[in-house]
Amino acid sequence: MMAAHSGRLVAAPAQGQAAAAAPARRRAALAVRAAGKAYEGSLVGTGMKFGVVDVDVAWVPGSFELPVVAKAMAKGGKYDAVVAIGVVVRGDTTHYDAVVGGATSGVLNASTDSGVPVIFGVLTCDTMEQALDRAGGKVGNKGGEAAVTAVETGSLLRQLRGEGKAAQPW
Ligand SMILES: Nc1c(NC[C@H](O)[C@H](O)[C@H](O)CO)[nH]c(=O)[nH]c1=O
Ligand SMILES: CC(=O)[C@@H](O)COP(=O)(O)O
Secondary structure (H helix, E strand, O other): OEEEEEOOOOOOOOHHHHHOOOHHHHHHHHHHHHHHHHHHHHHHHHHHHOOOOOEEEEEOOOHHHHHHHHHHHHHOOOOOOEEEEEEEEOOOOOHHHHHHHHHHHHHHHHHHHHOOOEEEEEEEEOOHHHHHHHEEEOOEEHHHHHHHHHHHHHHHHHHHHHOOOOOOOO
Protein backbone atom coordinates (compact mmCIF):
# COMPACT_ATOMS: atom_id res chain seq x y z
CA MET A 1 0.00 0.00 0.00
CA MET A 2 1.24 3.50 -0.71
CA ALA A 3 -0.07 6.78 0.71
CA ALA A 4 1.02 10.28 -0.27
CA HIS A 5 0.96 13.32 2.01
CA SER A 6 1.67 16.96 1.34
CA GLY A 7 1.15 20.27 3.10
CA ARG A 8 -1.56 22.70 2.03
CA LEU A 9 -1.01 26.37 1.38
CA VAL A 10 -3.73 28.37 3.08
CA ALA A 11 -3.19 31.34 0.80
CA ALA A 12 -2.86 29.61 -2.57
CA PRO A 13 -1.70 31.89 -5.39
CA ALA A 14 -4.31 32.94 -7.92
CA GLN A 15 -4.18 30.95 -11.16
CA GLY A 16 -2.81 33.87 -13.19
CA GLN A 17 0.19 34.35 -10.91
CA ALA A 18 1.61 30.92 -11.61
CA ALA A 19 1.26 31.49 -15.35
CA ALA A 20 3.09 34.79 -14.99
CA ALA A 21 6.29 33.16 -13.71
CA ALA A 22 9.25 33.75 -16.02
CA PRO A 23 9.46 30.96 -18.65
CA ALA A 24 13.04 29.94 -17.73
CA ARG A 25 12.13 29.63 -14.06
CA ARG A 26 9.02 27.68 -14.92
CA ARG A 27 11.01 25.32 -17.13
CA ALA A 28 13.54 24.79 -14.33
CA ALA A 29 10.76 24.15 -11.80
CA LEU A 30 9.12 21.63 -14.13
CA ALA A 31 12.47 19.89 -14.72
CA VAL A 32 13.06 19.63 -10.95
CA ARG A 33 9.58 18.20 -10.52
CA ALA A 34 10.11 15.66 -13.31
CA ALA A 35 13.46 14.63 -11.80
CA GLY A 36 11.84 14.31 -8.36
CA LYS A 37 9.03 12.14 -9.73
CA ALA A 38 11.45 9.82 -11.58
CA TYR A 39 13.62 9.65 -8.49
CA GLU A 40 10.69 8.83 -6.23
CA GLY A 41 9.34 6.27 -8.73
CA SER A 42 12.63 4.37 -8.72
CA LEU A 43 12.84 4.52 -4.93
CA VAL A 44 9.36 3.08 -4.40
CA GLY A 45 9.64 0.57 -7.28
CA THR A 46 12.98 -0.78 -6.07
CA GLY A 47 11.76 -0.97 -2.48
CA MET A 48 8.79 -3.05 -3.58
CA LYS A 49 11.09 -5.43 -5.51
CA PHE A 50 12.85 -6.04 -2.20
CA GLY A 51 9.58 -6.88 -0.46
CA VAL A 52 8.71 -3.47 1.01
CA VAL A 53 4.92 -3.55 1.27
CA ASP A 54 3.92 -0.27 2.90
CA VAL A 55 5.28 3.05 1.67
CA ASP A 56 4.19 6.50 2.82
CA VAL A 57 5.41 9.42 0.74
CA ALA A 58 5.47 12.86 2.41
CA TRP A 59 6.28 15.87 0.20
CA VAL A 60 8.20 18.76 1.77
CA PRO A 61 8.66 22.25 0.28
CA GLY A 62 12.47 21.99 -0.02
CA SER A 63 15.44 19.88 1.08
CA PHE A 64 15.97 22.12 4.10
CA GLU A 65 12.62 20.86 5.46
CA LEU A 66 13.59 17.17 5.07
CA PRO A 67 15.18 16.75 8.54
CA VAL A 68 12.21 17.94 10.62
CA VAL A 69 9.72 15.77 8.76
CA ALA A 70 12.06 12.76 8.49
CA LYS A 71 12.87 12.92 12.21
CA ALA A 72 9.21 13.16 13.20
CA MET A 73 8.36 10.19 10.98
CA ALA A 74 11.32 8.18 12.28
CA LYS A 75 10.30 8.85 15.88
CA GLY A 76 6.65 7.98 15.17
CA GLY A 77 7.48 4.30 15.58
CA LYS A 78 5.84 3.10 12.35
CA TYR A 79 8.79 2.75 9.99
CA ASP A 80 11.84 0.46 9.67
CA ALA A 81 13.56 3.16 7.62
CA VAL A 82 12.98 6.63 6.22
CA VAL A 83 14.53 7.85 2.97
CA ALA A 84 15.05 11.60 2.57
CA ILE A 85 15.19 12.42 -1.12
CA GLY A 86 15.75 15.81 -2.67
CA VAL A 87 17.56 17.68 -5.42
CA VAL A 88 19.63 20.78 -4.66
CA VAL A 89 21.11 22.66 -7.61
CA ARG A 90 23.81 25.30 -7.16
CA GLY A 91 22.70 28.88 -7.92
CA ASP A 92 24.53 32.21 -7.94
CA THR A 93 24.74 32.76 -4.19
CA THR A 94 25.86 30.72 -1.17
CA HIS A 95 22.28 29.60 -0.52
CA TYR A 96 23.17 26.19 -1.97
CA ASP A 97 25.74 25.58 0.79
CA ALA A 98 23.24 26.51 3.49
CA VAL A 99 20.57 24.14 2.12
CA VAL A 100 23.01 21.26 1.56
CA GLY A 101 24.69 21.74 4.97
CA GLY A 102 21.36 21.90 6.81
CA ALA A 103 19.93 18.90 4.99
CA THR A 104 23.07 16.79 5.48
CA SER A 105 23.56 17.38 9.21
CA GLY A 106 19.80 17.38 9.85
CA VAL A 107 19.26 14.02 8.17
CA LEU A 108 22.23 12.52 10.03
CA ASN A 109 20.84 13.83 13.32
CA ALA A 110 17.36 12.48 12.52
CA SER A 111 18.92 9.06 11.98
CA THR A 112 21.22 8.84 14.98
CA ASP A 113 18.78 10.54 17.35
CA SER A 114 15.83 8.30 16.44
CA GLY A 115 17.71 5.02 15.99
CA VAL A 116 15.79 4.54 12.74
CA PRO A 117 17.92 4.69 9.59
CA VAL A 118 17.23 7.93 7.74
CA ILE A 119 18.91 7.50 4.39
CA PHE A 120 20.54 10.49 2.68
CA GLY A 121 19.12 10.51 -0.83
CA VAL A 122 19.68 14.18 -1.59
CA LEU A 123 21.30 14.95 -4.96
CA THR A 124 23.70 17.88 -4.56
CA CYS A 125 24.47 19.11 -8.05
CA ASP A 126 26.29 21.93 -9.80
CA THR A 127 23.89 21.77 -12.75
CA MET A 128 20.38 20.61 -13.55
CA GLU A 129 21.89 18.22 -16.10
CA GLN A 130 23.81 16.44 -13.33
CA ALA A 131 20.55 16.04 -11.41
CA LEU A 132 18.60 14.67 -14.39
CA ASP A 133 21.46 12.26 -15.19
CA ARG A 134 21.07 10.79 -11.70
CA ALA A 135 17.27 10.69 -11.65
CA GLY A 136 16.78 8.15 -14.42
CA GLY A 137 19.35 9.55 -16.89
CA LYS A 138 22.74 8.37 -18.10
CA VAL A 139 24.24 7.88 -14.62
CA GLY A 140 21.26 5.80 -13.44
CA ASN A 141 18.72 6.50 -10.74
CA LYS A 142 19.98 7.17 -7.25
CA GLY A 143 16.44 6.69 -5.89
CA GLY A 144 16.82 2.93 -6.38
CA GLU A 145 20.19 2.95 -4.59
CA ALA A 146 18.64 4.80 -1.66
CA ALA A 147 15.89 2.18 -1.45
CA VAL A 148 18.44 -0.65 -1.33
CA THR A 149 20.39 1.17 1.40
CA ALA A 150 17.19 1.61 3.43
CA VAL A 151 16.22 -2.05 3.13
CA GLU A 152 19.73 -3.25 4.00
CA THR A 153 20.22 -0.95 7.01
CA GLY A 154 16.67 -1.49 8.30
CA SER A 155 17.11 -5.26 8.10
CA LEU A 156 20.53 -5.16 9.79
CA LEU A 157 19.15 -3.20 12.75
CA ARG A 158 16.09 -5.45 13.00
CA GLN A 159 18.43 -8.49 13.13
CA LEU A 160 20.80 -6.97 15.71
CA ARG A 161 17.89 -5.80 17.87
CA GLY A 162 16.24 -9.20 17.63
CA GLU A 163 19.43 -10.74 19.01
CA GLY A 164 19.71 -8.12 21.76
CA LYS A 165 22.91 -6.76 20.19
CA ALA A 166 21.71 -3.24 19.45
CA ALA A 167 19.70 -0.70 21.42
CA GLN A 168 16.02 -0.36 20.58
CA PRO A 169 15.05 2.80 18.66
CA TRP A 170 13.78 5.99 20.31
N1 LIG B 1 17.01 25.92 -4.10
C1 LIG B 1 16.66 24.72 -3.61
C2 LIG B 1 15.92 24.61 -2.43
N2 LIG B 1 15.59 25.72 -1.73
C3 LIG B 1 14.56 25.78 -0.73
C4 LIG B 1 15.02 25.32 0.64
O1 LIG B 1 15.17 23.92 0.69
C5 LIG B 1 13.98 25.68 1.70
O2 LIG B 1 12.75 25.13 1.34
C6 LIG B 1 13.83 27.18 1.91
O3 LIG B 1 15.06 27.76 2.19
C7 LIG B 1 12.86 27.45 3.09
O4 LIG B 1 13.37 26.91 4.30
N3 LIG B 1 15.56 23.39 -1.96
C8 LIG B 1 15.90 22.26 -2.65
O5 LIG B 1 15.55 21.13 -2.23
N4 LIG B 1 16.62 22.35 -3.81
C9 LIG B 1 17.03 23.55 -4.30
O6 LIG B 1 17.72 23.57 -5.36
C1 LIG C 1 20.24 26.12 -3.83
C2 LIG C 1 19.41 27.30 -4.00
O1 LIG C 1 18.53 27.58 -3.24
C3 LIG C 1 19.62 28.12 -5.21
O2 LIG C 1 18.66 27.77 -6.16
C4 LIG C 1 19.53 29.57 -4.90
O3 LIG C 1 19.83 30.24 -6.05
P1 LIG C 1 20.67 31.60 -5.93
O4 LIG C 1 21.91 31.28 -5.16
O5 LIG C 1 20.95 31.95 -7.37
O6 LIG C 1 19.78 32.58 -5.24
